[in-house]
Amino acid sequence: MYNLKNFDFFNLDNSRYIINYFCSLFRVSRWSCGGINSEVIYWFLVFFDNLLLLIAVLVNIAFITLIERKVLSYSQRRIGPNKPSFIGIFQPIADAIKLFTKNLILPEGRHKIIFGSTPFIALFLVLWVWVLIPKGFEGNYHHYSRIFLLIIIRLNVYPLLLRGWASTNKYSIVGALRRVAQTISYEIRLALVFLAILLSTLTLPLDFFSNNKDFFKILLVVPTMLGVWLISRLAETNRTPFDFAEGERELVSGFNTEYRAAAFAVIFIAEYGSIYFLGFLSSFIFIPSSSFLVVARFTTVLVFFWIWARSTFPRYRYDLLITLAWKRILPLILRITIFIGGVILY
DSSP, X not given: OOOSTTOXXXXXXXXXXXXXXXXXXXXXXXXXXXXXXXXHHHHHHHXXXXXXXXXXXXXXXXXXXXXXXXXXHHHTTSOOSOSSSGGGTTHHHHHXXXXXXXXXXXXXXXXXXXXXXXXXXXXXXXXXXXXXXXXXXXXXXXXXXXXXXXXXXXXXXXXXXXXXXXXXXXXXXXXXXXXXXXXXXXXXXXXHHHHHHHHHHXXXXXXXXXXXXXXXXXXXXXXXXXXXXXXHHHHHTTOTTSOGGGOHHHHTTGGGXXXXXXXXXXXXXXXXXXXXXXXXXXXXXXXXXXXXXXXXXXXXXXXXXXXXXXXXXXXXXXXXHHHIIIIIIHHHHHHHHHHIIIIIOO
């Protein structure tokens, strides 16, 4: 008999058992399961599971924009979105309809294919990293999900640079170059934080955190790592006080100057999707828990931190940002990594 006490439907062997069991039940009726491959059904369920996840992510991204506008309005003592439906709850839907139905005016002299495709490439990369989040169904690539995650995050630099170059606008090119320099500087800190966590857990899958009982042995340095992580994430996602790629006073909106209507919407869906993913990833790493409620609450706190920082801090100076990255944060995170590798492990 099958042991239902340790039953996990999302395990491949267990799902095969259940699928074959239901097929045996249906064989007695006029519906025949003959010729149905259980692995085909399993991978269909994997696809359906990821599709539901991405739909939920896109809906959450839409309402993160509403939360941001509400928080910013309260912090500045003004009225926020409140017309569509009750307290403006349908404002994201109204914004989406407006942006996707507006007339798309394209600049002359642009590189057509690159200009039109890079916003969708950026959105594809953001949605792709969500597939790496540990869920019930898993593919073999999840065994190396930390490395795969770093690779995809680094690919985000290329559509951003091409977006500014394809616009043939000097403000867009300058904004893209500033964003690339800023992103590369802080991605190194991300890799070092991941290396420190890797040394403390000695494993590659992301789902190890939820089951690791010894992860809290580095609690002495986790607050410092969390601070470095949050600063790096603000710079990585181009958010205030590090939004130099969109500095209106210097760049007239920067790399996205020539984008409008649907293309503008896709760019910012990708940006807010990155913010949402990094908040979820941060909660998954620094608050290791198998409880979805705990992870969701901490993710909400971190997304609120992104919004609060925008309404609180003035824009930093670009040279001070690069100095902070190379002369302050880099030596600090190197010391933490050496401490974890040399003291905790050995």
